[in-house]
Amino acid sequence: MNAISKLQYGNRFGDDVTKIARMSLSVAASSSDAQIAQAKYSNWFRGEDSKPEPMATSSRKFRRITAEMAIAEVAAATKENLSILGNDASDLFTSKLPAGHKMRKAIRSSILQGIPYLGTCKFGEIITDRGQDRYGVTQIFIANFDGNLDTTEGANFYDPSSREFDQMFYGVHIIVDRFGNPLGFNRDRGKNGIAFKTKDITKAFYSIASTSTGLSVEALQERAFPIKKAVR
Known part of the structure; x- marks a missing residue:
């Protein structure tokens, strides 16, 4: 998935997701591993930036959500x-x-x-x-x-x-x-x-x-x- 399609995906969910996607793409541009961007983008969906209970326990078992998904x-x-x-x-x-x-x-x-x-x-x-x-x-x-x-x-x-x-x-x-x-x-x-x-x-x-x-x-x-x- 290229940068344009990632941002279009973000637009479908509002400005917050677009901001996260852009931040992730910026990280990828300066990294040899473009998967860093994918990880940051996915983590936003999975709630890994903040883990109160029971989220802390549950998040380890969650089905992974990625930007490529419809x-x-x-x-x-x-x-x-x-x-x-x-x-x-x-x-x-x-x-x-x-x-x-x-x-x-x-x-x-x-x-x-x-x-x-x-x-x-x-x-x-x-x-x-x-x-x-x-x-x-x-x-x-x-x-x-x-x-x-x-x-x-x-x-x-x-x-x-x-x-x-x-x-x-x-x-x-x-x-x-x-x-x-x-x-x-x-x-x-x-x-x-x-x-x-x-x-x-x-x-x-x-x-x-x-x-x-x-x-x-x-x-x-x-x-x-x-x-x-x-x-x-």
């Missing part, structure tokens, strides 16, 4: 990688949750419309309410971007802050029928249906632990830091 291939690889990320996130959180928690693993990844290298993965579900023909469920997600969420009727649910890689955790309250089919957001719970949204893995853990055990965040923190609380 958009459909990028989307397919991203969806596969997000499933890996979600699976590792589920294992990480489950290993730390208190005994008797009610979160079950549920892996489902999806891609943001128009941005095939960004997406989310549901990695857990907690049943919060049981009715005769419907249930209240809190779904837990990890995303490889940062942004806002909007549950307003007719609005775009995802509003990314940028096209760059990042990481955030969030939970949504939904209502499902007795077969598990979603009926919509439960806007009476949380903040208009949003249980929590954070980039802080510790805050995410306490939010998930609270929902999955029925204990308040404060009660969970008391259990985690009893000595510090006593000293105060």
